[in-house]
Every structure is written in C-alpha cells, then in structure tokens.
Amino acid sequence: MNPFEDAIHAGLPLEGVEIIDMHAHLGPYYNMHIPASGAGDMVRVMDRCGIRRTVVSANVGWDTDIVLGNDMMLQAAAAHPGRLYGACMVNGNHPELSRDELERCFARPEVLIVKIHPWGTGCRLDDRRMKGIYEFASKRGLFVLVHTWYDGDPFGSQDLFAATARDYPQARWIMGHSGGPCGSRRAVELAAAVPNIFLDTTLSMCPARQIEFFVKEVGPERILFGTDNPFIDPRPQIGRVGLADIPLAAKIDIFGANARRHLAF
Amino acid sequence: MDRLEYFDCNCSVGRVGRPLLLDIPDAAGLKGEMAAAGVGRALVYHTVARYGDPVLGNALLMKEIAGHPGLDPVWVILPPQTGEMPAPDKLVEDLRRGGVKAARMYPGRSRHGFSLADWCAGGVLEALGAAGIPLMLETESVTWDEVFAVLDRHRGLPVIMTECSYRHDRFLYPLLGRFETLHVEMSRFLGAGVIEDLVGRFGSRPLLFGTNMPVYTGTAAVSMLTYADIDRRDKEAIAGGNLRRLLGEAGS
Numbered sequence: 273m274n275p276f277e278d279a280i281h282a283g284l285p286l287e288g289v290e291i292i293d294m295h296a297h298l299g300p301y302y303n304m305h306i307p308a309s310g311a312g313d314m315v316r317v318m319d320r321c322g323i324r325r326t327v328v329s330a331n332v333g334w335d336t337d338i339v340l341g342n343d344m345m346l347q348a349a350a351a352h353p354g355r356l357y358g359a360c361m362v363n364g365n366h367p368e369l370s371r372d373e374l375e376r377c378f379a380r381p382e383v384l385i386v387k388i389h390p391w392g393t394g395c396r397l398d399d400r401r402m403k404g405i406y407e408f409a410s411k412r413g414l415f416v417l418v419h420t421w422y423d424g425d426p427f428g429s430q431d432l433f434a435a436t437a438r439d440y441p442q443a444r445w446i447m448g449h450s451g452g453p454c455g456s457r458r459a460v461e462l463a464a465a466v467p468n469i470f471l472d473t474t475l476s477m478c479p480a481r482q483i484e485f486f487v488k489e490v491g492p493e494r495i496l497f498g499t500d501n502p503f504i505d506p507r508p509q510i511g512r513v514g515l516a517d518i519p520l521a522a523k524i525d526i527f528g529a530n531a532r533r534h535l536a537f
Numbered sequence: 538m539d540r541l542e543y544f545d546c547n548c549s550v551g552r553v554g555r556p557l558l559l560d561i562p563d564a565a566g567l568k569g570e571m572a573a574a575g576v577g578r579a580l581v582y583h584t585v586a587r588y589g590d591p592v593l594g595n596a597l598l599m600k601e602i603a604g605h606p607g608l609d610p611v612w613v614i615l616p617p618q619t620g621e622m623p624a625p626d627k628l629v630e631d632l633r634r635g636g637v638k639a640a641r642m643y644p645g646r647s648r649h650g651f652s653l654a655d656w657c658a659g660g661v662l663e664a665l666g667a668a669g670i671p672l673m674l675e676t677e678s679v680t681w682d683e684v685f686a687v688l689d690r691h692r693g694l695p696v697i698m699t700e701c702s703y704r705h706d707r708f709l710y711p712l713l714g715r716f717e718t719l720h721v722e723m724s725r726f727l728g729a730g731v732i733e734d735l736v737g738r739f740g741s742r743p744l745l746f747g748t749n750m751p752v753y754t755g756t757a758a759v760s761m762l763t764y765a766d767i768d769r770r771d772k773e774a775i776a777g778g779n780l781r782r783l784l785g786e787a788g789s
Contacts, residue, residue: 280759280760280763281540281541281575281759281763282540282763283763283764283765303704304703304704304706304707304728305706305710305728306703306728306729306730307706307728307729307730307731307734308729308730308733308734309729313729314729317729317730320764321760453557454557456558457558476702476703476725476727477557477725477753478753478754478756478757479557479558479559479752479753479754480557480559480561480570480750480751480752480753480755481559482558482754485558485559501729502728502729502730503703503728503729504703504727504728504729505727505728505729505730505731505732506729507760507761507765508727508756508758508760508761509757509760510760510764511574511756511757511758511760511761511763512754512756512757512760514756515573515574515575515756515759515760516756517573
C-alpha cells in the first residue's frame, strides 16, 4: 500500500511527509524559455505538489556573475522565508571573489549550502584555485552541491567529484544529477566508497527504476531530493520518488528526512 | 475523482546496446513499467527498427507485442527508392493491414541516412498525410528548419515531435502558432510551468502524453500532468484524448 499513490494520481499535495528540494535554481537562462522562473512562480508550483522548502542558486551565477546570482538568491530567500533557502554560488576562476561571496552569503542564516557548477564555469574541480572554497566548506562542515555529468564533463566528472570529496572529508558532497542519466552505476560505486558523498534525484531523463537502484545499492540515507526547478519543473520528481517501488520509510527519507537530519531549516 | 486514462505515444520494446541503467527488453517488461506508472495503453516501436534495421525491427515488433493488449505498433520507415521499403501506396497498405498506428522516421547522415526533403521523402510523406497516419520525428534527428519544411509542404500530415526538451520552446512556439498539425510528446518536455504556458497559448491540443518507457520511468510524466494547473478536460485530452483523436478513434 503506497499512501502517496492516490494523491499523485489525483494531483494533490502529498501529506504526512516534508518535501525538501535540495537542488534548485532561480530566474531566467540564456538558452531556454522558462515560463515559471521567478521566486513567486517557484513557490506557487511548490505548493501545487507539496514541496515545503527549496534551496536555490540563481541561473545567471554560473555562466556570468556570481555576485548578481547570489544577490538574486538572497532576495528570493528574504521574500519567501521558510520556503526558499540559499545555495551560495562560487566560481574557481574568481577565487578571491568567491571567498568574499561565501563570507557575505553565509552571514545570512537562510543560506545553507555551496553550489559549484564546473561545466558552467569551465573551472575543474581539482583546479588549485578551488582550494579556498573547499577549505571554507570543510571548516563549517557544509554541503557542497556540484553539477556532475559522468565522463563527458572534463571539469566535473563523477571521478573528479569523488576525488575532491575524499580530499575534503569534513564537507558533505552532493553529486548533482548523480552523474546524469548514464551515471547511475558509477554514482553508486563512488557513494559506496566515499562516505561523505550524497546522491540526488535531479534529472530530466529519468532512467526507469533508478530510484529503486540507488536505494538497493547505497540505502536511502544518502539520497537527497532535488528537482532542478525551474530548469525542470519539480512536479515530475514527485511522481518519480512517490511512485517508486521502495519502502515508505525510504521515500520519506529521500523526500526530506535526510536533508532535515543534516540541516537546520 | 477517477484517474486519468493514459495513452502513451512514445514507448519501445527491444534490447538497447547502451542502456541508461537497466535493460528492459520485452513487452512484459514494458507492461510492468506501464503498470507502475498507471499507464494502460501505448504506441510502441522496436529498438532494432531504430538502431539496427527498420525492416527487421518492424517484423520483430509485431511478434513481440502480439498477445499484449494495450500495445499498438509503430513502424520505423524509410523512403522507397532503395527498395528496402515498398512504394508509398503499398507501404500505407501494409501499415493499415498491420494495425500500425503511426510511423517514425530518423533522417540525417548519423541516423538512417536519408533526407526529409521532397526530392527524397516527399512521396512517402504525401502518402502518410493522405492516409492520416501520424509521422513521429525525434527532435535530435532533425533540424527545426526541416520540421518547418515538412509541416509547410505537407499540410495534412500530423507530425509528432518526440523528446522535445525544456530547451525547445523557442523553436516550438513559432511552429505551434502556424501549424495545427504539429504535436509535442512530453517525456522530456518538463520546463517549469511549460504545460500551463503552452495550454494557455495554444490550448491542450498539441500536447500528447509520452514517457519513453522503458528507457525512462513513466512516473515522472504522470505527475507532471496530474499536478498541472489546467482544467481536468485539458488533462484528459493530453493524457490520451488528443492521441485517440489523432488516430481517428471513435468517441475521442
């Protein structure tokens, strides 16, 4: 008996579970039309499907200006307290500015995690200019969300990601997109080998049985719910987790209990 | 409220050489994925027809889905000039005799190696249009200029674009504004708010429920639709009514 099944098929917000979206964005982006990209739009869509909290980084942050992106993030979090939280965007091409941004953003309690987009910035995870960022995250025991895309990403492959997580064991590392649609097998191998790695559910090309595979291989405790909202609408991910063939307790973990265990919202 | 009745326009059977994760090769496996998502009926092509040989794959499809109610065949076709497929009129006759609901084409040098232009595929496109048999094109195997040309030259031909992603709105919207024969399959059409936005501009008519099962899970497309902020009638149309109408099925 799946208590979420009827609600999902009826299009009703899920009850009895706190849903926390750990991987989301904010605002427009240059190569796509995003109909619901504003903070208010995002909260409205969250309400449709029962997502209580979302951690956001602004889309403009990784290709252009991290300061502008972080400003947008801070404004959104301030405008929607208790609903939107911040991921501070950093860029290894601007190491001093990134350190300044970390100090500025983490002075605000609604900023919870660090976001790195190696593909967008073109700065490899093992670039020595990243060191200050990693030291900041390690010292505070922060979650660091990294965009990963299996072997096709020379800047942030899964293996580069895992090596960085190994080098900085005090931080907690979220393998964004779990390495992409072809990255599932490598993702669970690396998560099994490196205890401070977390997987996330964020994908547009959602392989059949991927959630079941992750739970079977690494257990539910290190799988975090993520959506890519508003790049990708968050509503598909509700069905993907809520209708997965896994125990109810695992769904509750993935939807939000895992994030809640580690973060003070 | 009753659950939506899903008629999925984008499913497959057959082994894939490079699976995203699991290889679910047969009709029974597909039916299992459909059941998990609550999908009762699907248009199905064979992976061998797409990645191997269309003629062989189409024959394998008919064997594989025989005895599986709820799975309707889609053939992968080629232009006739090389003799691998019959002349257009005969091809349409074969499609009808086999109960084939739609045809897929994969043009371009890196796919099946032919052109969609009239000098190559015009005859078969004309025949499909005259018979009202929808043509399915995968977004990655055609350019949007080619899609425009097909829609413009073959006004009666229903075209279903599969695998449209959240990056395609700026191509799609101008075409949707000009051609009522254009349809969008939604397995990857997952941009935030896009269903509400598209329905608000063009109505629900262009949208067709699709999942790409068993490569993808069907559960994502299901909740994209159930949670959409649109009328129930529009959800029913997208879930299956539009496709049934396109296929000329009574009562749709």
